[in-house]
Amino acid sequence: MYKYVLRRLLLAVPVLLLSSLIVFGLMRVMPGDALTALMAESGNVGEKELAKLRRDLQLDRPYVEQYALWLWQMVSFRPGDSIFTGEPIATSLKKSIPVTLELATLALILGLVIAVPIGILSATRQNTPADYAGRVVAVSGLSLPDFWLGTLVITFAAIWFRWIPSIGYVSFWESPTRNLQQFLLPAAVLGFRLSAATMRMTRSTVLEVLREDYVRTARAKGLEGRIVVYKHALKNALIPVVTIVGGQLGTLLAGTVIVETIFALPGMGRLTVEAILFRDYPVVQTNVMLVAGALVSLNLMVDLMYAWLDPRIRYH
Amino acid sequence: MAIARTSTFAGEPVAEGQGWLGELVTALRRNPLGVASAGIIVLLALTATFADVVAPYDPLAPQPEIRLSAPSRAHPFGTDDIGRDVLSRVIYGSRISLWVGLLAVGIGTIVGMLIGLVSGYWEGRLDMMLQRVMDAVQAIPGLLLALAIVSVLRPSTTNAMIAIAIVIIPGNSRIVRGAVLSAKQNRYVEAAQAMGCRHLRIIVRHILPNVTAPILIIASIWFGNAILIEASLSFLGVGTQPPEPSWGLMLSTTGRAFFEQAPWLAVFPGLAISLAVLGFNLFGDTLRDAWDPKLRRSG
Numbered sequence: 001m002y003k004y005v006l007r008r009l010l011l012a013v014p015v016l017l018l019s020s021l022i023v024f025g026l027m028r029v030m031p032g033d034a035l036t037a038l039m040a041e042s043g044n045v046g047e048k049e050l051a052k053l054r055r056d057l058q059l060d061r062p063y064v065e066q067y068a069l070w071l072w073q074m075v076s077f078r079p080g081d082s083i084f085t086g087e088p089i090a091t092s093l094k095k096s097i098p099v100t101l102e103l104a105t106l107a108l109i110l111g112l113v114i115a116v117p118i119g120i121l122s123a124t125r126q127n128t129p130a131d132y133a134g135r136v137v138a139v140s141g142l143s144l145p146d147f148w149l150g151t152l153v154i155t156f157a158a159i160w161f162r163w164i165p166s167i168g169y170v171s172f173w174e175s176p177t178r179n180l181q182q183f184l185l186p187a188a189v190l191g192f193r194l195s196a197a198t199m200r201m202t203r204s205t206v207l208e209v210l211r212e213d214y215v216r217t218a219r220a221k222g223l224e225g226r227i228v229v230y231k232h233a234l235k236n237a238l239i240p241v242v243t244i245v246g247g248q249l250g251t252l253l254a255g256t257v258i259v260e261t262i263f264a265l266p267g268m269g270r271l272t273v274e275a276i277l278f279r280d281y282p283v284v285q286t287n288v289m290l291v292a293g294a295l296v297s298l299n300l301m302v303d304l305m306y307a308w309l310d311p312r313i314r315y316h
Numbered sequence: 317m318a319i320a321r322t323s324t325f326a327g328e329p330v331a332e333g334q335g336w337l338g339e340l341v342t343a344l345r346r347n348p349l350g351v352a353s354a355g356i357i358v359l360l361a362l363t364a365t366f367a368d369v370v371a372p373y374d375p376l377a378p379q380p381e382i383r384l385s386a387p388s389r390a391h392p393f394g395t396d397d398i399g400r401d402v403l404s405r406v407i408y409g410s411r412i413s414l415w416v417g418l419l420a421v422g423i424g425t426i427v428g429m430l431i432g433l434v435s436g437y438w439e440g441r442l443d444m445m446l447q448r449v450m451d452a453v454q455a456i457p458g459l460l461l462a463l464a465i466v467s468v469l470r471p472s473t474t475n476a477m478i479a480i481a482i483v484i485i486p487g488n489s490r491i492v493r494g495a496v497l498s499a500k501q502n503r504y505v506e507a508a509q510a511m512g513c514r515h516l517r518i519i520v521r522h523i524l525p526n527v528t529a530p531i532l533i534i535a536s537i538w539f540g541n542a543i544l545i546e547a548s549l550s551f552l553g554v555g556t557q558p559p560e561p562s563w564g565l566m567l568s569t570t571g572r573a574f575f576e577q578a579p580w581l582a583v584f585p586g587l588a589i590s591l592a593v594l595g596f597n598l599f600g601d602t603l604r605d606a607w608d609p610k611l612r613r614s615g
Contacts, residue, residue, distance in 0.1 A: 018452030029468050143594035145544055147551045148586030151567060155575040155582050254459035258548060262572075272460065273552055276467040288464060292455040 099267035110191030119202025141196025246302030343606030350602030356595030405561035420480035428488025436496025499526035540596030
């Protein structure tokens with residue numbers, strides 16, 4: 001097991017290094033680099049100021065040196081400053097990461113709360129109206145764009161309940177009720193989208209497991225249907241569901257980008273979109289790399305969870 | 317009448333007389349949702365092709381005197397903030413969505429397939445290198461990668477399409493690689509290698525036919541996703557630029573700005589996106605049911 005974890009960690013290093021090269025390369029291809037955009041923004045900036053800015057941002061150094069410097073900054077948790085706001089990136093990340101984490105966690109919980117029971121219901125009542133209804137919910141979750149759902153939720157919440165997303169962010173520790181008021185709707189929108197694939201997977205694996213011999217044995221010895229499902233079938237059925245949830249972490253993180261933008265939540269997603277729009281490349285490359293790193297480690301954790309869920313799985 | 321399947325071996329060619337199309341028709345007959353999804357796709361394709369005939373008004377022509385008017389007989393989907401007919405804009409929007417979907421999925425599929433073929437057929441060090449690069453691209457969430465690429469290339473429909481194609485490549489390459497690895501286990505591939513057939517011939521004649529079904533299934537599902545990503549990029553302002561009528565852009569510009577006075581501006585473009593994505597998702601499911609015997613039972 002330790003060997004497996006170590007090998008996976010070692011394999012993650014070249015992948016992340018390659019990702020960082022891709023991100024760094026992308027940012028350097030920008031036609032008319034960030035400084036030109038900055039110049040357009042602030043009006044007249046002379047050649048001298050421009051040269052000084054280049055020097056300050058170390059854009060005059062060779063690419064290899066810039067890359068090495070950036071890597072060092074990332075590893076030592078000092079990712080430099082934003083070009084636009086001048087704020088240290090670490091400071092803005094400290095503010096925005098908790099927002100995204102809260103949104104993502106709530107969405108994941110809500111998604112599972114929607115998906116797993118409906119998936120089980122769909123499977124245990126296969127080909128009944130309840131099953132059809134569950135499947136329609138699942139397919140619509142896959143097809144309704146989160147930005148549309150978000151827009152509609154805001155539109156109709158405003159028309160019917162006079163509810164408008166508040167501008168200032170309130171942390172959970174300041175006021176839990178106001179914080180949840182801010183987060184519940186966006187998390188539900190995101191969670192609904194996540195629930196679709198999980199629901200489909202739960203349904204099909206529960207169906208499959210219910211046909212297994214040991215489930216038939218459990219039934220034959222006279223166990224109640226509910227106990228058969230919850231005690232015998234569910235644990236095995238949930239293993240592939242963990243895979244699906246793990247595979248969706250990317251969708252979840254990408255979803256936060258959209259949902260944060262719509263609901264005006266000051267999270268990492270919104271920070272990244274704004275940085276991309278303003279070509280604030282230090283912020284973009286740091287955020288994208290952070291997300292990639294988070295995704296790679298989360299996937300590793302998901303893989304390790306299998307062993308915990310299914311003792312048949314052994315890692316070598 | 318459809319001919320019954322006689323072959324029981326997964327992955328083996330089916331009974332004579334029922335090729336792929338036959339299997340698809342059988343699956344469609346069994347599954348009314350499949351027929352509905354095919355109907356949606358045909359409808360979309362026809363709308364996009366004949367947009368200039370179907371659309372009642374010019375999608376770009378403003379009529380300020382009837383701005384923000386509610387859905388009526390003359391304007392079934394209402395009008396937007398400068399009096400453009402929303403129905404006509406939604407109809408023309410299907411062109412952008414389908415065009416982006418077609419090219420992005422086309423490029424993403426072809427490049428992904430080539431990488432997967434090379435990777436799976438030759439294996440070894442090249443395979444390892446290519447797959448690590450694919451891992452690295454996949455480590456970045458699709459939408460973020462697309463956003464970063466589009467911002468580098470400047471926002472436009474074409475660049476959104478290129479970005480989506482790049483997002484599609486790694487997943488496709490992996491699926492094709494897997495299919496190639498399993499196709500290589502077939503005796504006839506071994507036989508062809510033993511007979512000294514050239515690589516290209518083995519790939520084209522013996523391996524490619526095994527890879528086509530998974531590619532078509534995944535392409536259909538990606539088509540829906542590509543439409544979704546294009547709409548998301550346009551929604552965030554880095555895809556199609558105004559005044560072009562892209563569904564995502566319509567939602568973000570007029571849909572969000574006037575949502576209290578004119579909710580129809582948010583409803584109809586979103587409905588169009590959902591319908592299109594739903595069509596391609598369900599069609600992908602139908603293809604999978606028809607062509608992937610392993611998944612057929614679990615439904």
